[in-house]
Amino acid sequence: xxxxxxxxxxxxxxxxxxxxxxxxxxxxxxxxxxxxxxxxxxxxxxxxxxxxxxxxxxxxxxxxxxxxxxxxxxxxxxxxxxxxxxxxxxxxxxxxxxxxxxxxxxxxxxxxxxxxxxxxxxxxxxxxxxxxxxxxxxxxxxxxxxxxxxxxxxxxxxxxxxxxxxxxxxxxxxxxxxxxxxxxxxxxxxxxxxxxxxxxxxxxxxxxxxxxxxxxxxxxxxxxxxxxxxxxxxxxxxxxxxxxxxxxxxxxxxxxxxxxxxxxxxxxxxxx
Amino acid sequence: xxxxxxxxxxxxxxxxxxxxxxxxxxxxxxxxxxxxxxxxxxxxxxxxxxxxxxxxxxxxxxxxxxxxxxxxxxxxxxxxxxxxxxxxxxxxxxxxxxxxxxxxxxxxxxxxxxxxxxxxxxxxxxxxxxxxxxxxxxxxxxxxxxxxxxxxxxxxxxxxxxxxxxxxxxxxxxxxxxxxxxxxxxxxxxxxxxxxxxxxxxxxxxxxxxxxxxxxxxxxxxxxxxxxxxxxxxxxxxxxxxxxxxxxxxxxxxxxxxxxxxxxxxxxxxxx
Numbered sequence: 172x173x174x175x176x177x178x179x180x181x182x183x184x185x186x187x188x189x190x191x192x193x194x195x196x197x198x199x200x201x202x203x204x205x206x207x208x209x210x211x212x213x214x215x216x217x218x219x220x221x222x223x224x225x226x227x228x229x230x231x232x233x234x235x236x237x238x239x240x241x242x243x244x245x246x247x248x249x250x251x252x253x254x255x256x257x258x259x260x261x262x263x264x265x266x267x268x269x270x271x272x273x274x275x276x277x278x279x280x281x282x283x284x285x286x287x288x289x290x291x292x293x294x295x296x297x298x299x300x301x302x303x304x305x306x307x308x309x310x311x312x313x314x315x316x317x318x319x320x321x322x323x324x325x326x327x328x329x330x331x332x333x334x335x336x337x338x339x340x341x342x343x344x345x346x347x348x349x350x351x352x353x354x355x356x357x358x359x360x361x362x363x364x365x366x367x368x369x370x371x372x373x374x375x376x377x378x379x380x381x382x383x384x385x386x387x388x389x390x391x392x393x394x395x396x397x398x399x400x401x402x403x404x405x406x407x408x409x410x411x412x413x414x415x416x417x418x419x420x421x422x423x424x425x426x427x428x429x430x431x432x433x434x435x436x437x438x439x440x441x442x443x
Numbered sequence: 444x445x446x447x448x449x450x451x452x453x454x455x456x457x458x459x460x461x462x463x464x465x466x467x468x469x470x471x472x473x474x475x476x477x478x479x480x481x482x483x484x485x486x487x488x489x490x491x492x493x494x495x496x497x498x499x500x501x502x503x504x505x506x507x508x509x510x511x512x513x514x515x516x517x518x519x520x521x522x523x524x525x526x527x528x529x530x531x532x533x534x535x536x537x538x539x540x541x542x543x544x545x546x547x548x549x550x551x552x553x554x555x556x557x558x559x560x561x562x563x564x565x566x567x568x569x570x571x572x573x574x575x576x577x578x579x580x581x582x583x584x585x586x587x588x589x590x591x592x593x594x595x596x597x598x599x600x601x602x603x604x605x606x607x608x609x610x611x612x613x614x615x616x617x618x619x620x621x622x623x624x625x626x627x628x629x630x631x632x633x634x635x636x637x638x639x640x641x642x643x644x645x646x647x648x649x650x651x652x653x654x655x656x657x658x659x660x661x662x663x664x665x666x667x668x669x670x671x672x673x674x675x676x677x678x679x680x681x682x683x684x685x686x687x688x689x690x691x692x693x694x695x696x697x698x699x700x701x702x703x704x705x706x707x708x709x710x711x712x713x714x715x
Contacts, residue, residue: 179562181461186461186463186466187461187462189453189459189460189558190457190458190459191458191459227704230688230692234696253562253566255562255565255570255571256561256562256572256573256576257573257574258573260566260569260570261574261683261684261685262688263570264569265685265689267678268676268678272679274680282566284562284566286461286562287561287562289528289559290527290556290558290559293525294525294532297532297536298530298532298533298535298536298554299527300525300528301528301529301530301532302586303579303594305575305577306575306577308574312704312706313690314687314690317710318602319575321601322575322601322603324601325598325600326577326597329594331594331597331598404540406539407539407545407546409536409552411536413533413534414534414585416501416534416537417537418585419585420502422502422506422538423502424502424506432499433499433584435583435588435615436584436586436588438587438588
């Protein structure tokens with residue numbers, strides 16, 4: 172049976188790509204991807220037919236993959252990170268829906284998860300995602316800016332750790348400035364912020380700074396920005412967002428007065 | 444040099460565990476983890492010293508790991524998913540900070556990222572995370588409920604896809620009811636919701652339902668709940684959150700009138 176695999180390869184170094192992703196790529200006859208991502212797996216796809224196109228040509232790639240797999244090929248569409256997170260998986264499903272594809276018909280659809288930038292970048296910064304977080308793409312190429320601004324406002328006001336995907340590009344530089352301003356209305360300028368470029372790739376670059384100073388650094392297409400919550404602190408260059416153990420326990424693991432392990436936190440302090 | 448690795452093993456089947464995670468576990472002399480997670484890797488840790496404890500004993504595990512690695516052992520602390528996401532990484536860093544550890548001193552700290560439940564569960568549902576999303580833990584064991592409720596309200600009102608971690612346990616059943624009510628004030632009852640239990644493990648169970656009906660299903664400790672945004676739709680049992688291509692392009696990939704590829708979306712419609 173023909174197959175259509177949509178595969179997340181993780182950050183792009185082999186040590187962080189799962190066996191399931193490798194298998195899906197190796198079993199494919201045809202590999203489809205954005206040129207930059209295809210380069211990351213070029214050692215895995217020798218001898219295969221490759222269809223690579225640039226940015227803004229995602230619909231073309233998705234349609235090619237659907238057409239070829241419906242005609243009988245084994246196709247793997249690759250995304251960096253997780254193909255489900257701002258990646259090709261939703262677009263492929265939209266094209267399948269548009270073309271009236273039904274489950275049980277060829278191709279067999281396989282969605283292979285990967286590690287998204289949240290996780291890869293987070294690990295290079297320490298543990299910024301130790302408590303509730305959200306991901307917001309600052310790209311307004313497909314999303315109206317007011318929708319993005321509203322999400323920034325909501326996330327900042329409710330004290331989420333905030334990961335900004337696609338923060339800027341050569342042409343798109345205004346959004347990260349506005350995002351910084353929106354978040355700064357809700358958090359101190361000393362809030363820790365991590366900037367991670369090309370996590371686990373050759374040009375990896377990690378900066379730990381704070382909300383007041385992020386605009387002094389280079390932020391581009393390959394950067395993920397992680398803004399701490401009001402509880403995030405820095406120790407020895409690591410960003411740490413506590414889960415909340417000290418709300419309930421001493422460092423010896425004993426429950427604080429009035430608290431019971433396994434039961435709801437008894438209120439009295441509002442911090443997380 | 445002694446090492447302290449904090450390792451995310453992904454959902455818990457070998458095909459989704461990265462080579463970096465396997466390597467960190469195989470190089471350890473001592474493996475530390477929650478009993479359920481230790482079982483998931485038992486074939487990888489034969490012959491090693493194992494320190495496993497139950498829920499609510501996280502501080503004890505973190506302190507054991509820090510103490511043993513400072514004394515010279517190679518220790519791996521394992522979490523399911525990503526150790527940085529509601530996992531052991533932030534607690535280990537807190538204990539290191541508490542004990543006055545500095546970078547350059549033993550142990551050498553290694554943070555090994557993994558695929559979190561967002562990604563593994565998302566892939567089993569389709570592509571629910573195709574646009575902005577957030578993760579909220581419904582556990583109020585360490586976080587005051589008003590903080591959680593405020594985040595639910597913010598995420599629901601700004602139309603994030605919402606992943607609920609730790610939605611319920613045997614004793615903790617009220618939070619998912621309140622969460623459903625908060626979200627339902629902002630989204631139609633027909634909003635798609637996925638319930639994924641034990642993703643990629645033996646007891647895997649996937650339910651696709653909608654916001655009006657989630658409380659009719661079993662939701663427990665091992666369930667992750669993913670609530671769609673107002674743009675999420677279902678095709679053939681797959682949840683799909685569009686990135687927004689149809690705001691700008693036809694299905695032939697041509698830009699709609701007034702729109703330019705690579706440039707900001709020209710407003711006129713407010714949907715994503």
